[in-house]
Amino acid sequence: MIEPTTFKFYPISVPTDSELKTVNFYLLSIDNQLLLFDAGWTGDTYWEVFQQTLKNNNFSLSDLSGIILSHHHIDHCGLVNQIIDHYNIPVYAHEKAIPRLKREDQFLHHRINFFDELYRKFDCGEKGKQQVDYLTKSLEKNRDLAIKAEIFPIEQAPLDSLRVLHFPGHAPDQIGLWDQESMILFGADVLIQHISSNALVEPDEKGGRLPTLHQSVESLKSIASLPVQLIYSGHGAVIQDPQVLIKKRLERINQKGDKIISLIQKGVSTGREIAQSYYGSTYDKQFSLVMSEIIGQLDYLEMYGRVTKTIKDGVYHYSCDVSK
Ligand SMILES: [Zn+2]
Numbered sequence: 001m002i003e004p005t006t007f008k009f010y011p012i013s014v015p016t017d018s019e020l021k022t023v024n025f026y027l028l029s030i031d032n033q034l035l036l037f038d039a040g041w042t043g044d045t046y047w048e049v050f051q052q053t054l055k056n057n058n059f060s061l062s063d064l065s066g067i068i069l070s071h072h073h074i075d076h077c078g079l080v081n082q083i084i085d086h087y088n089i090p091v092y093a094h095e096k097a098i099p100r101l102k103r104e105d106q107f108l109h110h111r112i113n114f115f116d117e118l119y120r121k122f123d124c125g126e127k128g129k130q131q132v133d134y135l136t137k138s139l140e141k142n143r144d145l146a147i148k149a150e151i152f153p154i155e156q157a158p159l160d161s162l163r164v165l166h167f168p169g170h171a172p173d174q175i176g177l178w179d180q181e182s183m184i185l186f187g188a189d190v191l192i193q194h195i196s197s198n199a200l201v202e203p204d205e206k207g208g209r210l211p212t213l214h215q216s217v218e219s220l221k222s223i224a225s226l227p228v229q230l231i232y233s234g235h236g237a238v239i240q241d242p243q244v245l246i247k248k249r250l251e252r253i254n255q256k257g258d259k260i261i262s263l264i265q266k267g268v269s270t271g272r273e274i275a276q277s278y279y280g281s282t283y284d285k286q287f288s289l290v291m292s293e294i295i296g297q298l299d300y301l302e303m304y305g306r307v308t309k310t311i312k313d314g315v316y317h318y319s320c321d322v323s324k
Contacts, residue, residue, distance in 0.1 A: 001182070001229060001230060002181065002182045002183065002229075003182060004179050004181060004182035004184060005181065005182075006030070006160055006161045006162075006179070006181065007028055007029060007030040007160065007161075007162060007179070008028075008029040009026050009027065009028050009029070009186075009232075010026065010027040010029075010053055010057050011024060011025075011026055011232065012024065012025050012026065012027065012040070012049055012050055012053045013049075014040060014041070014045060014046055014049050016041075019195055020075070020192075020195070020235040020236070021194060021235060021236045021237075022235055022236060023040050023041055023046070023075050023234070023235060024038075024232065024233060024234055024235060024236075025037060025038035025039055025040050025050075025076070025234075026038065026186060026232065027053060027054070027057070027059070028068075028162075028177075030158065030159065030160045030162065031158070031160060032065075033065045033066065033158050034059060034063045034064050034065055035064075035065065035066050035067070035068055035157070035158070035159075036064060036066075036067045036068070036083070037068045037070065037177060037186055038068075038069060038070050038076045038077070038188065038234060039067055039069070039076065039077050039078055039079040039080045039083065040075070040076075040078045040079050041074065041075045041078035041079075042074075042078035042079065042082070043078070046078055046079055047079060047082060050079060061083070061086055061087065062087060064083065064087065064089055065089060065158075066089050066090045066091070066092060066157065066158065067080055067083065067089065067090070067091045067092070067149075068091075068092045068093070068154070068157050068159075068177075069091060069092070069093040069097060069101070070174060070175055070176065070186075070188030070189070070234060071093075071094070071097060071170070071171035071173050071174040071175070071188060071189070072093070072097040072100035072101045072171060072173055073171060073189070074145065075234075076188065076189075076234060077101065077147060080147050080148075080149060081147065081148050081149075084147075084148055084149045088149065089149070090149065090150060090152050091147060091149040091150070091151045091152065092151070092152050092153070092154050092156060092157035093151055093152075093153075093154055093173065093175075094153075094154050094166065094173040094174070094175050095153055095154075095173075096172045096173035096205075097151070097171075097173035098151050100173065101146070101147040101151055102146055102147060102151065103142065103143065103145065103146035105139075108139055109139075110203065110207055111135075111202075111203055112132060112135050112136055112139070113207070114203035114207055114209075115128075115131065115132055115135060116128075116132045118201070118209065118295070119131065119132065119291070120314055120315070121271070121311075121314065121315060121316050122270065122271025122272060122275075122291060122294075122295060122315075122316060123270035123271050123272040123273065123315045123316070124271065124272050124287075124291065125272065127272075127283075127284065127287050130287075131287055131288055154175055159177065161179065161180070161181070162177045162178065162179055163177070163178045163179075163180065164176075164177060164178075165177075165178050165185075165222070167187070167188070167190040167219040167222070167223075168210070168212075168215040168216075168219060169190070169197075169199045169212055169213070169215035169216030169217075169218070169219045169220075170188075170189045170190060170197045170198060170199060170200060170212075170216060171189070171200065171202070172202050172204070172210055172212075172215075174188055174189065174190060174219075175188070176188055176190060176223075178226065178228075182229075183226075183227050183228055183229040183230070184228075184229065184230050184231075184232065185223065185226070185228050185230070185231045185232070185242075186231075186232045187223070187231045187232065187233055187234075187239075188233065188234040189233070189234045189235065190216075190219055190220070190223065190233075191220065191223065191231055191233060191239060191242065191245060191246065191249070192233050192234070192235050192236050193233065193236045193237045193238075193239050193245065194236045194237070195235075195236070196249055196252060197216070198289060198292060198293065199212040199213045199215065199216040199292065199293075199296045200212060200289075200292045201291070201292040201295045201296060209295075209299065211296075211299050211300065211303060212292070212296045212299075213253065213296030213297060213299065213300040214299070214300050214303055216253075216296075217250065217253060217300070220246050220249060220250060221246075221250075223242065223246060224242075224243060224246045224247075228242050228243075229242075230242075253297075253300075256293075256297055257297055257300065257301055257306070259278065260274060260278065260294070260297050260298070260301065260307075261301065261306060261307065261320055263277050263278060264307060264318050264319060264320050265320060269317040269318050269319065270315055270316065270317060270318070271291065271294055271295060271298065271316060271318075274294055274298070274318070275290050275291060275293075275294045278290075278294065298316075298318060301320075306320060307319065307320045308320070308321075
């Protein structure tokens with residue numbers, strides 16, 4: 001491995017009981033700046049490990065000059081408000097992260113309407129309504145999670161030679177940091193060693209549906225085109241052989257697509273039917289994740305002409321030409 005010469009980095013890794021294994025974030029020392037790339041989850045454990053890492057490397061909290069967020073998910077920005085309470089330092093993120101991190105009311109209301117319509121189109125009935133209720137309640141419950149700091153566009157972050165790369169798919173606002181010299185990528189959740197990173201269905205600014213699986217595939221291919229040696233991820237171990245793992249992930253996506261095609265050929269036609277046939281009782285247990293997966297796949301298959309849909313009473317019905 002080639003050590004980077006233009007910056008130093010200090011990984012912070014907190015074990016978790018979830019399938020994520022660890023939540024990873026990083027101190028980056030660039031020139032005279034000390035930046036935090038991602039900010040873990042909320043809670044005392046995260047705060048303590050963060051403090052300990054600062055101390056072990058002869059830094060203190062007051063040395064921190066900015067926070068860079070890879071994307072808006074809660075397990076990546078947990079400590080931001082707590083840090084900001086001590087020192088009001090700038091936070092940098094992709095522009096699409098801003099309404100999400102700020103939990104802007106109008107944006108979140110539009111987002112709930114988007115899911116309401118989405119689950120109807122995909123025939124999700126009662127389960128869809130429950131999820132929309134849950135999102136509506138979370139609006140109030142999670143109000144305090146809004147990031148209090150001013151958020152600046154990522155382009156303004158003092159990253160010197162580290163390049164910001166956009167990796168939409170898992171989240172529309174996801175970015176990574178790339179060092180050409182050492183061929184190290186800080187990739188957040190774009191690629192995780194031990195689990196496949198979900199492409200989560202999300203609306204765009206106009207309320208349309210983002211082609212999230214397509215975006216994920218493109219993001220993975222864009223990484224494969226780099227001479228990347230190591231990826232420091234948002235969860236789990238350092239990825240030592242990125243090209244092999246990317247190939248595996250892309251193959252798996254295609255296999256899932258093939259399985260969905262075979263279900264449709266058997267006459268399963270709505271989103272819910274496909275999800276239940278594919279995932280069984282996991283449909284009920286992990287509804288939003290399962291539907292993200294199925295919707296992402298159906299959009300992707302449709303984009304490549306492998307399935308077509310018609311709409312009947314407001315519900316999509318999928319079919320495919322057997323000869324293809
Ligand atoms: Zn995430």
